[in-house]
Amino acid sequence: MPQRQTVDHAVELVSVFAAGPGGGNPAPIVVDAAGMSDAQMQDVARRYGHESGFVLPAPPDSGCDYEFRFWVPNHEMPMCGHATVGAVWLLHQTGRLQRDRLTIQTRSGQVRVRITGDTDEGAAVEISQPAGRIDALPEAQLSRDEILDVLGISASQLAPLPIQNACTSRVKTLIPLTSTEDVDGLQPRFEKIEALCERIGSTGLYPYAIFDAARQIFDARQFPRASGYPEDAATGIAASALSFGLLANGMVEASARTITIRQGRAMKRPSQISVRFSLGAGIEHGQPDGCWLGGPVCFEADSGAPS
Numbered sequence: 001m002p003q004r005q006t007v008d009h010a011v012e013l014v015s016v017f018a019a020g021p022g023g024g025n026p027a028p029i030v031v032d033a034a035g036m037s038d039a040q041m042q043d044v045a046r047r048y049g050h051e052s053g054f055v056l057p058a059p060p061d062s063g064c065d066y067e068f069r070f071w072v073p074n075h076e077m078p079m080c081g082h083a084t085v086g087a088v089w090l091l092h093q094t095g096r097l098q099r100d101r102l103t104i105q106t107r108s109g110q111v112r113v114r115i116t117g118d119t120d121e122g123a124a125v126e127i128s129q130p131a132g133r134i135d136a137l138p139e140a141q142l143s144r145d146e147i148l149d150v151l152g153i154s155a156s157q158l159a160p161l162p163i164q165n166a167c168t169s170r171v172k173t174l175i176p177l178t179s180t181e182d183v184d185g186l187q188p189r190f191e192k193i194e195a196l197c198e199r200i201g202s203t204g205l206y207p208y209a210i211f212d213a214a215r216q217i218f219d220a221r222q223f224p225r226a227s228g229y230p231e232d233a234a235t236g237i238a239a240s241a242l243s244f245g246l247l248a249n250g251m252v253e254a255s256a257r258t259i260t261i262r263q264g265r266a267m268k269r270p271s272q273i274s275v276r277f278s279l280g281a282g283i284e285h286g287q288p289d290g291c292w293l294g295g296p297v298c299f300e301a302d303s304g305a306p307s
Contacts, residue, residue: 009036011044011052012090016082017234017295019272023264025234026300027086028052031094033069038076045071049229053083055091064105066091073228078108079169081236081293085125088113089297092123108169119296126294128278129168129237131287132244137163137173143200147175150192151207157182159209161249165202166241168291172222173200174245175207180219183209184266188223190230197225206238208261216252217260218242233264234271236293243275243291254287255279272296 009030018024028044030036033054045052051072058064068087070080084104091097092115100115104127112128137143144163148155159176166174177183186207197203208220220242222232232238239261246252252259256276264271273295277288 009033009040011048013048013300014086014090014297015300016086016089016297017236017263017271017273018298019262019264019270019296022268022301023233023270023272024296024298024300025082025232025264025269025271026050027080027083029055029083029087029090031055031087031090031096041069041071042073042076046073046228049073051077051080051083051227051232053080053087055087058105062105063103064110065102067105068111069107072224074226076107077170077227079106079111079237081127081129081169081240082234084111084113084127085236085294086297088115088125088127089123092125114292116294121296121298124294125297126276126292127236128290129240129293130290131168132241132247132291133167134245134248135165135167137165137200146196146199147173147205150189150196151175151205152187152189153177153182164245164248165200166245168240168244169237170203170241171201172204172206172235172238172241173197173202174242175205177207177209180209180211183207183219183221186221186266188230190223193223194226204232204235204238206235206242208242210251211262213251215260216257217262218246219262219265221263221266231267233267233269234273234295235263236273236295239263239273239275240291240293243277244288247277247288 015024102113161176280289
């Protein structure tokens with residue numbers, strides 16, 4: 001089992017949402033982070049250059065099984081979908097879990113976890129996200145023009161759908177493009193992304209396009225506001241937000257049918273995120289009360305020590 005050490009706390013590097021060899025989003029995970037300081041956690045994220053997850057004992061009287069914390073090189077994150085999935089998978093893989101239903105405390109609230117079965121690589125993990133909130137962009141025309149400039153595209157490459165801010169745990173800006181080729185070909189002006197996201201109240205740009213409407217498959221890329229790296233290979237929180245944006249625009253069904261978000265291909269890290277709406281009893285007009293987010297996990301093939 002690949003291991004690395006930082007301040008006497010073992011770091012395991014897993015790859016989450018991989019859709020083939022070399023795919024997925026790498027996540028350094030510490031499954032026994034009790035006693036680590038904020039500086040030590042941030043140092044892990046800086047050394048590895050990836051969003052990192054830390055498993056701690058649950059706060060007293062929280063009713064939770066664990067507390068998870070998340071850091072990127074530049075700052076702490078309140079929630080990270082792929083690191084949560086990866087941490088639960090790793091807890092299961094190392095024999096630390098006694099049951100298949102958990103509640104995790106995060107800085108964005110409680111997250112429910114369910115293990116839905118086994119795969120060749122280990123447990124199949126799904127985590128909950130709340131119902132999404134969809135908002136129009138502030139100063140819509142100005143914002144649209146600025147987004148086009150930052151992404152280096154023309155208005156003709158936008159699909160005839162609204163650009164929206166969507167949120168389950170963090171606000172992502174959903175930008176509909178006409179084709180998956182347009183998504184793959186993006187060459188953003190990365191130095192302008194942080195200021196744009198600050199102005200429109202977003203933590204990242206999430207351009208997307210339809211790959212297969214009948215099968216509810218979509219391609220996307222994530223350009224974060226200020227995480228310390230320019231692009232994410234797979235972003236569970238953004239995929240959840242996108243699913244609710246697709247629902248608001250009538251592009252997917254209000255059902256438990258799987259929505260597939262493909263990401264990471266432009267980074268040569270092909271990834272695949274599965275989202276399924278949760279339809280609670282008594283929900284008005286059959287609208288989802290949240291969603292379940294999941295995908296495959298494996299140990300990262302490149303397990304050498306970070307430079």
